[in-house]
Amino acid sequence: MPPSRQSASVGAVRRSFAPWSDSHAKPLIRVEDVTKRFGDALAVDSLSLNIFEGEFFCLLGPSGCGKTTLMRMIAGFEEPSEGRITLAGQNLAGVPPYRRPVNMMFQSYALFPHMSVEKNIAFGLKQDGLPKDEIAxxxxxxxRLVQLERLAKRYPSQLSGGQRQRVALARALAKRPKVLLLDEPLGALDKKLREETQFELMDIQHELGMTFIVVTHDQEEAMTMADRIAVMDHGRIAQVATPGEIYEQPKTRFIAEFVGDVNILEGHVLGQEKGLWRVQSPAADAPLTIDDPDEVLHTGQAVAIAVRPEKMVIQRDPPEFDAQNVLTGEVWDIGYLGDWTVYRVKLASGAILRVTRANKSRFVQNPIDWDEQVYVTFAPDAAVILAE
Structure with missing residues (x-):
């Protein structure tokens, strides 16, 4: 492996927190060979997972993949059909939700409409019989933590969606659980507020040092907030890794296609040359050259090449004669998104590529237009080979 690859980081690093890389670190939560059936339906299938103290962990996947069922088993609202879940070494089997050191914030927020903000937050503390001064x-x-001091006397009907979300969060945090479970916590917010709240949740979690587990189907939400993401598919975990690894080094085609935009080029392996894989694809006239040393392949094997749109370069002039990974096609569609322009390029094979280009200046001289013949290239290390 080249020295530059050894020292490089996969994606941006949000914080230097990686207990899962320490062989001596003990997980706070262990999910061991857990299966959950509802009649004949298999919701979670022999799933194992470790989550560490202080981690912002995300369960990501499409509807019906089992992520909410797994969270409900951790909370105690469902019991595993097989396997076990432990928290800080304690087997949670048979322990009711109110006896577990976890709290759950529901997607609906479930605030009491007849109670003020401060009374909603205090409700669980009163149920536990805490002294009045400690409750106050x-x-x-x-x-103060959720910045709602001025709204303490208001009722839920007098609050915005974002404010109600903060009340629900404050109520869940007030009992100081070891683990906070959040089920699609930002689903009811508009896009801009959702983006702002993602960073607020990260700041609160970091300030408290508490373990957060979030369930979401929103890839951007998971990528923004989580230290690690477990991508789930049909009751199983497809990959557990940091956001950078999930995006840049997906293990399967499902992960590559589910997390972010991606172009998939079909092909078969011709062999290796100077440490690089040579792949013949109907999308290109010449063999593709891919730098993916982690893959073990054999000649003739069918593979898929995954390339993110922002890692492709589009131009109307032919590339240099020795350029690698050259694809030719016609501009089919153009989408202007402000910060990015998206080009959909139709290749001679009929495949449609999605290529994005950053708009670094306000004005573009002689921009690429619809129906133009263009060339699309990508570097050997910009692609990932998917054997599955």
């Missing part, structure tokens, strides 16, 4: 202290602490 914790409620004040939570109001």
């Amino acid at each position: 202290s914790r409620v004040g602490e939570m109001l």
Whole structure:
């Protein structure tokens, strides 16, 4: 492996936090060979997973993949059909939800409409029989944490969606659980507020040092907030890794296509040359050259080449004679997104490529237009070979 690859990071690093890489670190939560059936339906299938203290962990996947069922088993609202779940070494089998050191924030927020903000936050503390002065202290602490001091006397009907979300979060945090479970916590917010709240949740989690587990089907949400992501598919975990690894080094075609935009080029392996894989694809006239040393392949094997749209370069002039990975086609569609322009390029094979280009200046001289003949290239290390 080249020295530059050894020292390089896969994606941006949000914080230097990686207990899963320490062989001596003990997970806070262990999910061991857990299966959950509802009659004949298999919701979770022999799933194993470790989650560490202080981690912002995300369960990501399409509807029906089992992510919410897994969260509900951790919370105690469902019991595993097989396997076990432990928290801080304690087997949670048979332990009711109110006896577990976890709290769950539901997608609907489930606020009491007849109670003010401060009374909603205090409700669980009163149920636990805490002294009045301690309840008042914790409620004040939570109001400051979620920046709702001025709205303490208001009722849920007098709040915006984002404010109600903060009340629900404060109520869940007030009991100081070891683990906070969040089920699609931002689903009811508009796009801009959702993006702002993602960073607020990250700041709160980091400040408290608490373990957060979030369920979502929103890839961008998971990529923004999580230290690690477990991508789920049909009750199983397809990959557990940091956001950078999930995006840049997907293990399967399902992951590559589910997380972000991707171009998939079909082909078969011709062999290796100077440490690089040579792949023949109907999308290109000449063999593709791919730098993916982690893959073990054999000649003639059918593979898929995954290339993210932003890693492709589009131009109207022919590339240099020795350029690698050259694809030719015609501009089929153009989408202007402000910060990016998206080009859909139809190749002679009929495949449609999605290529994005950053708009670094306000004005573009002689821009590429519809129906133009163009060349699309990508570097050997910009692609990932998927054997599955």
